[in-house]
Amino acid sequence: MGYTNLQQCVEDLEARGELIRIGKSLDPHLEIGAIQRRVFRAGGPALLFTNVKGSRFPMLGNLFGTMERARYIFRDTLPALKALFRAKADPGAALKKPWAFRSAPRVLYGALPKSVKDGPILAHQTCLSELPQLVSWPMDGGAFVTLPQVYSENPAAPGYKNSNLGMYRVQISGNDYEKDREVGLHYQIHRGLGIHHSEAMKKGQPLKVNIFVGGAPAMTLAAVMPLPEGLSELMFAGALAGKRMRMVRNGTGLPMLAEADFCICGTLYGSQQKPEGPFGDHIGYYSLTHDFPVLHVDNVYYREGAIWPFTTVGRPPQEDTVFGTFIHELTEELVPTVFPGVHEVHAVDASGVHPLLLAVGSERYVPYAEERQPQELLTNGMALLGNTQTSLAKYLFIGAREDDSTLSAHDLPSFFRHILERTDMRRDLHFVTKTTIDTLDYSGTGLNAGSKLVWAAAGPAKRRLDSALPGDLRLAEGFTAPRCFAPGIVVVQGPQHTGARGVQDPQLEALADVLGQQLEALDGLPLCVVVDDVDFAAKNWENFVWVSFSRSDPATDIYGAHAETQCKHWGTPGPVIIDARLKSFQAPPLDPDPDVEKRVDALAAPGAPLHGVY
Incomplete structure (x- = not known):
């Protein structure tokens, strides 16, 4: 055993x-x-x-x-461990089906x-x-x-x-x-x-x-x-x-x-x-x-x-991706016991794990209200950012199960569509500023320092998302190659970042001004992400979430058309703009050594020790 x-x-x-x-x-x-x-x-x-x-x-x-x-x-102990976690999540399960927990004493002794x-x-x-x-x-x-x-x-x-x-x-x-x-x-x-x-x-x-x-x-x-x-x-x-x-x-x-x-x-x-x-x-x-x-x-x-x-680590997926998936599979039934009201969490591996957390929660606080809005979801969000490994998250997007019983935090296209359809951008973005962030994240205002964002959405759909750009879309000077990446999401190529750490960029503010002149045409495109390379960022969801959330600090790098602050709360009629360019002060991305890669190529040639392995 x-x-x-x-x-x-x-x-x-x-x-x-x-x-x-x-x-x-x-x-x-x-x-x-x-x-x-x-x-x-x-x-x-x-x-x-x-x-x-x-x-x-x-x-x-x-x-x-x-x-x-x-x-x-771990084949010999996985069933027993999962049974123990089920028992913690549902203490009555052991009484209903005691035979399913017969190996628990041996596991506990070990x-x-x-x-x-x-x-x-x-x-x-x-x-x-x-x-x-x-x-x-x-x-x-x-x-x-x-x-x-x-x-x-x-x-x-x-x-x-x-x-x-x-x-x-x-x-x-x-x-x-x-x-x-x-x-x-x-x-x-x-x-x-x-x-x-x-x-x-x-x-x-x-x-x-x-x-x-x-x-x-x-x-x-x-x-x-x-x-x-x-x-x-x-x-x-x-x-x-x-x-x-x-x-x-x-x-x-x-x-x-x-x-x-x-x-x-x-x-x-x-x-x-x-x-x-x-x-x-x-x-x-x-x-x-x-x-x-x-x-x-x-x-x-x-x-x-x-x-x-x-092992070696780098841009996901890598071997440590398996660790994360395995741990999630082992403990998923415990999520509601650690975070009451939360049904599912997904630390998005493709983003680098900690930059982006997606969650499905409950919104039950005011069931008699004429229209559901984020309330319990915000309690859920604060709990997620205050406990265990989820506290390392920088961006937290959370939706309500009551709006869609099939909503899954692991289905990125559907999840983002659900959130963007329901978000009131004047109300639903909640920033935590001057706080600690992951030590490995260089997008913030300093080592261990930066901000977080809880983006919560609940209630009926507020807009119909567009899958194409307006034919007469205008951008500010220096911004080019707009592309509709997914319903409701525009990716735009921006000029190279040259600014200082922790300072907003006047060029992005100019872009927000220009987009603000086209609010009606952009209602179905509530999220705009500015990147260094549109072809790369818009190639697939893996590239999109990595670029968008690993290269931006919420409080510094989010802009909005006609944005305003009321009683310390920031909001915009939309679109929300994320500056996801690689910043002048950020650490460089990982690139392999070309000569080493050639030698590794040769090891897979016919007759070489790794032929047929990769």
Whole structure:
């Protein structure tokens, strides 16, 4: 039942034909990451690179490369976990169908970590420079651990119950980190490790941190699982694996995962920081160099036969897309229990995940009203922006199930059509300004700083959306190539952005003025998005949502024809204009190295090791 370690999983997948070994000497600097991305896009197998330049350790990529493989890896416990989540969502279900929950006690027992005195992880020691030095993108600042499990315990309440296991960025070489002695630890401001670090600083004591790599695949998934604060990821990993996670202490004061392939043991001292990055990240751009905490390395342990699992991130979809889809599939029935009144949420992967959140909620506050309008939806929206991973969302579009029982947040064309038909642009856009946004999002007014927008729509349709442009449409000077991307949505090519951060652009205000002179003709086109490349942005929905929402800050980059502010509330008769050009101050998008791509092409030629794989 389940896998105790990574080696068992590799052997099983290889026997099923779900994993291939690659014995050709390949470079972890750009080359191996590019191969993994290619194989992921092709829906290919897991990859075990056994001849890694500069390291004696094999690298394992694309382990979670397809939903089918992810379901297979956790096949023994998924039904029981889903049953437990159903029981939490509907406590009466266990009484109605007790046989459906017969495996629950075994799953719950597996959730309890087990302390042991010895384990495979203590077999050997090494140093950071002997680990695989994975560099995924040309501008990356050094080598990174891309599937780390960063373990810490709360100094105010030590122990497994109050531990945190998170997947934070870990830079093991480059910049001015002392070789083999220092690691860059980039954790985002919303994360559990930050709470532990804060407690340690409050007490005036250092914080021990262990970084596990490998081990049971359940540990990797647990590290990205958006669990509520106070619920241990370590316990979730045991439930998912169907086996108690064995934890071993060796006098460091912080337990290590006994079955991990590697463990980097270190210490955070106060507020010490060093420059970390750049790094090609999951929004599709580089996150630039900023100061982040430095982990002082005490020891690096590894087990016999250790395997280094990795992934590469970049503009979605990538392997971490599967993580998100898998987690949604596992927990979708819990959404109403965490967010009462919310039926469905969709963090849109194609946008970079956090820039865009779509939701279906309830609008029941005033059932006797002559016309339904967003009220409960706004309560739902504030809850979504105030809890769990959904709090990282920048744009939240939310519609009411009462208006359409078939409304789905996962059907982008239908969802946007539903919202745009019903929005009162004078009333239904609600901005949160001067707030925190995702650390990786560079569209805001500074690092971690920017704005959010709740766009709520309820009630009957207010307009009929057009699918064609008016024949006499006029634009302001410098704006060209208007195109109707979808019903109600116009995409326009704008001049290159040259303005400063956090300042609205007079050219966009001029565009709003010109469009404001054509309100009647544009009533069926309530959303206008200004981009750098119309052909690219309007090619498909994936491009449209990525460009529109990853490159704009709501408070700075939204304009409106005849816009006005009444009692601090902004509104416009329409259209709403989003400036989605790449800004002069934003991080560059990710582009692969052409020479590396040619070498990767050659690996798929007849007779080459990856022929027929991609």
